[in-house]
Amino acid sequence: MNGSTTSRRAMISAVLAAVTVTATGCGSPQAAGNGSGSSAPIDVGVVYAQSGPLAGYGAQYAEGFKAGLAYATGGTGKIGERPVSVTWTDDAGDPVKAVSAAKDLIGKGYKVLAGSTSSGVAVQVAPLAAQNKVLFVSGPAATDAVTGANKYTFRSGRQSxxxxxxxxxxxxxxxxxxxxxxxxxxxxxxxxxxxxxxxxxxxxxxxxxxxxxxxxxxxxxxxxxxxxxxxxxxxxxxxxxxxxxxxxxxxxxxxxxxxxxxxxxxxxxxxxxxxxxxxxxxxHYFDGATDNAAYQALKAAVPGGRTDLFHPDGFAAAQMIVHALQSSPDDTDKMVAALEGFSFDSVKGKLTVRAEDHALLQPxxxxxxxxxxxxxxxxxxxxxxxxxxxxxxxxxxx
CATH class of the missing domain: 3.40.50.2300 (Response regulator)
Structure with missing residues (x-):
């Protein structure tokens, strides 16, 4: 193992200690605590498939998200002085459970949601983002319907x-x-x-x-x-x-x-x-398809060092959310403006959020x-x- 890989592992370990990660069952997410203090946590809700037929995809997405959060925050897990607090909620790939969990998080003050392993889930959660003016970054869900769904919906993966x-x-x-x-x-x-x-x-x-x-x-x-x-x-x-x-x-x-x-x-x-x-x-992706700094950081964080299909989707989602929160941790419209047209280097290479419809342009x-x-x-x-x-x-x- 070379020195750069060792340092990246240290960075990943540091962020896992710095970031508050709360594992919950669907329907019992962590209480929100965004507050207005300079050190108040910024709550992010991830509603995805921890169980069910798409659990394998969900696990990769979650691992990628944690690695991407570490990478995007330079190992601090913070936006300024505010720690990012992530609540993980299982929808089991069921749109009804996903909508219920998303509504619960929104009701508790969450302004940022991510996840959606399943296309059927994504198309049901997206309207909630527009209705409640919260940022929603959909994950591996490939349906084209996510692109252009509404002003507040983005995607971190590819589309059909x-x-x-x-x-x-x-x-x-x-x-x-x-x-x-x-x-x-x-x-x-x-x-x-x-x-x-x-x-x-x-x-x-x-x-x-x-x-x-x-x-x-x-x-x-x-x-x-x-x-x-x-x-x-x-x-x-x-x-x-x-x-x-x-x-x-x-x-x-x-x-x-x-x-x-x-x-x-x-x-x-x-x-x-x-x-x-x-x-x-x-x-969409396979281990070894690319080799860049983001890939090396992901590889260092993934158990066994072998990346897989949906790791990049989680990684990119975290990068997008960090960029949005850096623009304003509490103003969703400013988050949206920051993401529209945003180009960044990620695991797959250069990714660009197309401003007109929020398609994620990628190789x-x-x-x-x-x-x-x-x-x-x-x-x-x-x-x-x-x-x-x-x-x-x-x-x-x-």
Missing amino acids: YQDVLAARAFLGTGKKVLVFAPDSAFGKSNVEAVKKVLGGAGATVTDLAVPATATDFTPFANQVKAAAPDLVFVAWAGTTAAAMWRALDQQGVLASSKVVTGLDLRASWPGFGAGGAKLNLLA MFQARLTGTGDALSATSTGTITAQDAAPPVTTMKG
């Missing part, structure tokens, strides 16, 4: 449209595209994005909406095979992914069509099964997998610049 722009290069001369996705907010967002991007480029796009609760994917795989598309865009996440990929491979879809999908968290890679090497992968990656089982590794085969991966501007809704 950026995934599709990364996939566009894989189409080649093909013209027949099928989108295989769950019948959910996440799935519908991907379908809409593929129709806009690839359909707009002259492809004929159809979709197969699979129940999000499905466990037997053979009938759906057979439908894909029968359709004989040139390209299959698969948008799937969660614990049933392994069964889905096994069905697509066993029914010959991976051999008969070019299949493009997003690279999920590392633990899911063995779930691609024998067909993993046949896939064309678009990547995207293309990759292939090699190896088998737990020895699988991802290798970058291309980078799509933030400009080339920029979604169209959305009219701000409020």
